[in-house]
Amino acid sequence: MKRTAEKVLTWIGILFQILMIALIALVLPFLNDDSIKKEAVNRIQSMQADGSLHQSLSQVTPSELFDLVKHGAIIIIIIAIVCFILAIIMTQLMRRIPKTIGILLILMAIVNLLTGNLITSLLWLIAGIMLMARSDKAKQYAKKQAKQVKNKATNKNSQNSQQYKRSNRK
Structure with missing residues (x-):
């Protein structure tokens, strides 16, 4: 069976994944800039003073909070790149082992939710279910x-x- 629909859904998800990786890659260098860090720290301090920042976040210093966001972005981009590479490999193996690839696509869609890329996760989830359901x-x-x-x-x-x-x- 050709599995054209599943491949198309997976490739569209891969394109959205590339866009997300590019977007994070564009933002990441700005997180290392000292002027942006100072501006972000000042805004966080003003939010703490106003009381608009959640109480659990007010226990963390603004500098630590900014560093957490920076490290989180790095972890997100690593997860996104790994999912991107695995998705390309899976599209090549769809015809040979469709049930296994379907399970792996569903798991990868769940992991990809950590990156916040809902569209890609949904497309991969649908493709995985289709691979498992179609005989x-x-x-x-x-x-x-x-x-x-x-x-x-x-x-x-x-x-x-x-x-x-x-x-x-x-």
Whole structure:
């Protein structure tokens, strides 16, 4: 089976993943800039003073909070790149082992939710479910044909043995 729909959904998800990786890659260098860090720290301090910042976040210093965001962005981009590479590999293996790839796509969609890329996760989830749900008609037909050939051979052998028994009785 060609699995065209599943491949198309997976490739569209890969394109959205590339866009997300590019967006994070564009933002990441700005997080290392001292002027942006100072501006972000000042805004966080003003939010703490206003009381608009959540109380659990007010226990962390603004500098630590900014560093947490920076490290979080790095972790997100690493997860996104790994999922991107795995998705490309999976599209190549879809025809050979569709059920396994379906399970892996579903798991990868769940992991990809950590990156916040909902569109890609949804597309990969749908493709994984389709891979698991659709049966391979060519394989079923081949099994049916093999079973019919086996039954014919078995019937022929039993007829030959019955004829042999009849000829031996005479």
